[in-house]
Amino acid sequence: GDSVTQMExxxxxxxxxxxxxxxxxxxxxxxxxxxxVQYPGEGLQLLLKATKADDKGxxxxxxxxxxxxxxxxxxxxxxxxxxxxAVYFCALVARNRDxxxxxxxxxxxxxxx
Amino acid sequence: xxxxxxxxxxxxLKIGQSMTLQCAQDMNHNYMYWYRQDPGMxxxxxxxxxxxxxxxxGEVPNGYNVSRSTTEDFPLRLELAAPSQTSxxxxxxxxxxxxxxxxxxxxxxLTVL
Numbered sequence: 266g267d268s269v270t271q272m273e274x275x276x277x278x279x280x281x282x283x284x285x286x287x288x289x290x291x292x293x294x295x296x297x298x299x300x301x302v303q304y305p306g307e308g309l310q311l312l313l314k315a316t317k318a319d320d321k322g323x324x325x326x327x328x329x330x331x332x333x334x335x336x337x338x339x340x341x342x343x344x345x346x347x348x349x350x351a352v353y354f355c356a357l358v359a360r361n362r363d364x365x366x367x368x369x370x371x372x373x374x375x376x377x378x
Numbered sequence: 379x380x381x382x383x384x385x386x387x388x389x390x391l392k393i394g395q396s397m398t399l400q401c402a403q404d405m406n407h408n409y410m411y412w413y414r415q416d417p418g419m420x421x422x423x424x425x426x427x428x429x430x431x432x433x434x435x436g437e438v439p440n441g442y443n444v445s446r447s448t449t450e451d452f453p454l455r456l457e458l459a460a461p462s463q464t465s466x467x468x469x470x471x472x473x474x475x476x477x478x479x480x481x482x483x484x485x486x487x488l489t490v491l
Contacts, residue, residue: 297477308382308468308482309421316477354420363475364409364428365436370420 267292267362269369271355277375278345286340286372288329288355296357298322298331298338299366303352312340312353350376380404384469384483391459391490399454399486401469409472410452411480412436412444414465421468427452428475459490 272287290296297316301309313322315331315338322329327342338355355369385400403410408429413421423436427446441463443455452471456463467486472478 301480306484308470308484309480310482311479314477314479358476363477364434365411365423365426366476366480368420370418 267296267357267359267367269355269357269367271353271369271372274352274371274373275375276372277377279377280347281344282376284340284342284345284349284374286353286355286374288338288340288369290336290338290355290357292336292357292359294360295333296359298329299356299358300327300329300338300340301354301356301368303354303371305351309354345374345376347376347378350374382469382471382481382483384467384486386486387484388487389489391456391488393459393461393490395459396455396457397459397488399456399467399469399488401452401454401483402450403452403469403471403481404450405471405473405481406449407471407473407481408449409475409478410446411470411472412442412452412454413468413470414438414463415468415485416465424454424467456488461490464488464490 299314300312302312313324315322318333352371411426412424425444427433469483470480
């Protein structure tokens with residue numbers, strides 16, 4: 266079935282470091298891909314998305330490119346801040362199942378000042 | 379515009395008790411979802427609704443029931459609470475399916491003892 270695999274956490278970085286959180290997917294056809302972020306004590310919120318191959322989603326300095334060749338949607342940021350500390354979820358919506366989203370297990374990110 | 383609201387924020391139940399988790403949205407969204415989030419795990423879909431009067435099971439529906447009598451409200455009922463239902467529950471809504479941005483409530487932390 267459709268699934269999302271993302272790197273295990275926690276990931277700990279110093280402020281201003283470069284961030285990559287890996288995400289790969291398994292799905293029939295070409296799904297829509299998402300990154301959601303969950304700040305401490307809050308619900309999830311959409312960070313960025315891409316709906317077709319080679320699309321790049323971006324928001325708040327974060328970027329992710331939809332790579333169909335490698336079935337990947339890795340999240341990157343050039344210079345992280347303490348305020349980026351959160352749990353990041355990669356997710357997909359299958360092309361023929363618009364009614365629900367499949368989340369990965371989440372990657373916890375700690376940024377040290 | 380309050381977005382998605384959930385009540386209560388916290389609740390402790392004894393085994394065998396029942397309760398209803400309330401969820402409401404004021405964005406006139408058609409789709410609504412209930413998820414549970416267990417420690418260190420991603421979100422699992424319990425039930426979802428594509429409109430008033432229409433509900434469907436997600437990945438983990440056993441032990442839960444839902445109803446959707448209005449566009450705004452989507453309560454989740456727990457019957458005969460069990461320790462395995464200890465979790466954080468999130469309600470979410472989207473306008474027109476899972477590829478649209480999902481807006482999450484703040485969550486309800488439920489403990490069953």
